[in-house]
Amino acid sequence: MKQRDGLSKSARQCSTRKLRMEGDWIRRSSACSVLLLWSTVCGWAQQPRPPAAAQSDAMAAAINDLQQQVSALREAVAEVRDEAAQYRTETAELKRELQATREQLATTASPGATASPRGTSSAQAATSDQTLSSPPQASPGSLADRVAALEDSAQLLNGKIDEQYQTKVASASRYRVRLSGIVLMNLFDNRGTTDNQDIPSWASPTLTGMSDRNFGATLRQSEIGLEVFGPTLAGAKLSGSLQADFAGGFPNTWNGVNYGQFRLRTASARMDWEDTSIVVGQDNLFLSPLSPSSFASLAVPAFNYAGNLWGWIPQVRVEHRFDVADGQRITLQAGILDNLTADFPADSYFRAPQAGESSGQPGYGFRTAWGSKIFGQAFTLGVAGYYGRQYWRFGHHRDGWAGMTDWEIPLAPRLSLSGEFYRGRAVGGLGGGISQSVLYNGDPSLPTTAVSGLDSIGGWSQLKLRANAKLEFNAGYGLDNPTAEEARAFAAGQAYTGPTMTENRGALVNFIYRPRSNLLFSTEYRHLRTTYLDDNAYSAEQVNVMMGILF
DSSP states (O other): OHHHHHHHHHHHHHHHHHHHHHHHHHHHHHHHHHHHHHHHHHHHHHSOOOOHHHHHHHHHHHHHHHHHHHHHHHHHHHHHHHHHHHHHHHHHHHHHHHHHHHHHHHHHHSTTOOOOOTTOOHHHHHHHHHHHHSOGGGOTTSHHHHHHHHHHHHTTHHHHHHHHTSOOOOOSSSSEEEEEEEEEEEEEEEESOBSOSSSOOSBOOOOTTOOSEEEEEEOTTOEEEEEEEEEEETTEEEEEEEEEESOSOOOSSTTGGGSOOOEEEEEEEEEEOSSEEEEEEEEEOTTSOOOOOOSSOOSSOTTBTTTBOOOEEEEEEEEEEEEEETTEEEEEEEEEEOOOOOOOOSSSSSOOOOTTGGGTOOEEEEEEEEEEEETTEEEEEEEEEEEEEEEOSTTOEEEEEEEEEEEEEEEETTEEEEEEEEEEESOGGGTGGGGOOEEESSOTTSTTOOEEEOEEEEEEEEEEEEOSSSEEEEEEEEEEEEOHHHHHTSSSOEETTEEOEEEEEEEEEEEEEEEETTEEEEEEEEEEEEEETTSOEEEEEEEEEEEEEEO
16 A cells, blocks of 8 residues: 555645646746846837937837747747647656556556456566565565666657657558658769660660760659558468559659659568468569669669569568578568560550460469578578469470579678579569570461570679668679570570560679668679570679758
């Protein structure tokens, strides 16, 4: 009883002290404002009266000064009101916390409260009883310590209130929605000819009369993301996400290169149990989950078509995780994917099936990974497999398949090595074979033309050094190598995307500096070298300077 009385007394003292501080602050601010105004008026009234013209000018100046002081006074009163409202909110929050503590202690100390909370053992309940019956100085969890902790927590209420002042995203449903994204500016200087000026993937020959050097800037790699957090269904937490950027092409208008078209990247829904998840939607390629760290290449992952299999592909997958030892976990993933082969759309509005979709089957994928921790960082090794049936007109059925592996290996507390490797056939839809799936030995529109799936092998790796929490350095290398012998076996030696490329190499070095959590600066150097079927090789390089604001 004495302890509860002490708690109530402490609560009343804390609340009274808070309200007294609020009242003192308002009274002192008001008194200072009145004294300031009175001294100004008195000083003006006591000045000697000059002649009429001078007196008129002095009066106008005094009135102007008085108006400025009144304006400043109004601003000060507004600040006082805001602070008073903040104090009232803090006091109400403190009262609620103290009341909750009283109720909890009253329930614990009542004779009939013998049941332990869910998940609390009888030994823990006995320990709690002993704590309540012991003197306040006997244990760190005593009433005095709890009251002191509550008083300390009152100082943290300002941060919580400031967080609530942020504008929240409104949703038509009652579930929480979070908006995120990045505004990214890229300045780039290129030497050599590439497939894409601002986000190059491979090098190509320079057209006659054209320059092989250019400079430009873009913001089309800026991104917008939405996340929604839904209810719990059958024990699973429901959530969804959508991510888009402005790298979907260029409108046919004046300076259209600066008006990037809005493009869907990913949009998925999840059901997450403790150890199992179901994902439905257009999502990252779970068979190849890693990509190099680079803000020079957000519209497509770095080393795309240089050993990095990737894709934002509609899919349905199931994931299951289970622990095998302390700090070690195995993850199993399996699903079906839209069976894509990297074809360009046949029409800008109506959708026509690609060769994989024409087979009447989806693509199939499976991945398993083992994870642990070394030097406080994630250590992961994964293996995956993919299969997709393809139909290339006139009865030409081909099988696309790939075997993959991925790794994240901490080498030291601030140093890590990550990367991927694959070996496959007809996997242009996943970025393999430099986006080439099959070869023709003649005109593709003729039924007598032979079709061959293109074998390829490739991978990439990146070394990351985290100098501190704000600065990191990255260096990486990637290679995609379609089988040149297969290409030379075909007289025409043509892929359906154009002239056959037999090798594509990429290398990059960058640093990423984050002075604040929502601000980043980065600079990257990238080198590309691409070899074609005629054994001609072309090189290109880019220097990219970036600044981004995250929200």
